[in-house]
Amino acid sequence: MSATAPAPALARRPKGTASIDELGQFTDIIDVRSPAEFADDHIPGALSCPVLDNEQRIEIGTLYKQVSPFAAKKLGAAYVSRNIADHIAHKFQHHDRNWRPLIVCWRGGQRSGAMTTVLRSVGWDACQLEGGYKVFRSHVLARLDHRPADLNFRLVTGPTGSAKTRILQAIGRQGGQILDLEALACHKGSVLGADPEQPQPSQKWFETQIWQALENFSPE
Numbered sequence: 001m002s003a004t005a006p007a008p009a010l011a012r013r014p015k016g017t018a019s020i021d022e023l024g025q026f027t028d029i030i031d032v033r034s035p036a037e038f039a040d041d042h043i044p045g046a047l048s049c050p051v052l053d054n055e056q057r058i059e060i061g062t063l064y065k066q067v068s069p070f071a072a073k074k075l076g077a078a079y080v081s082r083n084i085a086d087h088i089a090h091k092f093q094h095h096d097r098n099w100r101p102l103i104v105c106w107r108g109g110q111r112s113g114a115m116t117t118v119l120r121s122v123g124w125d126a127c128q129l130e131g132g133y134k135v136f137r138s139h140v141l142a143r144l145d146h147r148p149a150d151l152n153f154r155l156v157t158g159p160t161g162s163a164k165t166r167i168l169q170a171i172g173r174q175g176g177q178i179l180d181l182e183a184l185a186c187h188k189g190s191v192l193g194a195d196p197e198q199p200q201p202s203q204k205w206f207e208t209q210i211w212q213a214l215e216n217f218s219p220e
Contacts, residue, residue: 016116016117016120016126016127016128017108017127017128017129017130018102018127018128018129018130019129019130020129020130020131020135020136020139022102022127023043023102025100026100026101026102026127027095027098027099027100027101028047028099028101028102029043029045029046029047029101029102029104030046030047030049030101030102030103030104030115031043031046031047031048031049031050031104031105031133032049032050032051032103032104032105032111032112032115033048033050033104033105033106033111033133034050034052034053034054034056034057035048035050035053035054036054037106037133038050039202040202040204040205041133041137041202041204041205041208042104042133042205042208043104043133043136043208044208044209044212046104047091049087049091049115050083051079051080051083051084051105051111051114051115052076052079052080052083052111053083056076056079059075060072060075060076060079063075076110080111080114081114084114084115084118087115088118088119088122092119095124097123097124099124099125100124100125100126100127101119101124101126101127102126102127102128102129103115103116103119103126103127103128103129104128104129104132104133104136105132105133106132106133106134107131107132107133107134107135108128108129108130108131108132108134108135109132112128112129112132113128116128137204140207140208140211141207143211143214143215144207144210144211144214147211147214147215148214150219151214151217151219152219153179156168160189165180165182165183168180177217177218179210179213179214179217181210184201184206184209184210184213185200185201185206186198186199186200186201187200
């Protein structure tokens with residue numbers, strides 16, 4: 001007589017969390033990192049609602065290292081609670097109970113956890129992104145390594161002033177799929193240089209924009 005070993009239990013995701021594959025299932029993406037972190041790079045379409053501003057984040061980090069983690073957490077809790085209350089009062093009041101936000105911080109830790117807990121207590125189906133922005137960044141880099149192989153590119157080349165950009169724009173207006181690297185970089189190359197009307201993106205945000213464009217292309 002033989003016995004069958006029980007099937008291994010499937011790991012269950014904690015309630016109120018979501019994976020990187022579920023980005024499109026939410027009404028809004030709320031980025032609770034500091035404004036400086038958000039400016040460096042973020043999930044396209046995300047709303048910046050920091051629970052610690054730039055100065056507060058520096059102050060908490062310094063207190064953590066120079067005094068104690070306990071002292072930092074006490075002050076951090078006061079700042080975070082006040083900022084979350086402000087966001088609810090001034091940015092979220094118009095949402096009905098069907099609003100479903102995804103909350104993102106640096107690595108899916110205390111900042112996004114605090115916001116998620118409060119919003120869920122209100123009655124919204126808020127979820128915290130597992131792994132936070134770091135997981136998103138890893139996802140972008142992995143896709144940039146593999147996605148181009150699915151596509152068949154045609155390069156538009158030529159000397160400065162030969163209307164390469166105008167040709168790309170004309171193709172786009174006719175429904176063609178275009179990747180305008182100069183537009184994404186806000187830079188016209190070594191001869192003409194940066195666009196004086198627009199600041200250049202960070203390297204991370206430049207790569208995120210390329211990722212977004214490639215993901216929206218159809219291989220067919």
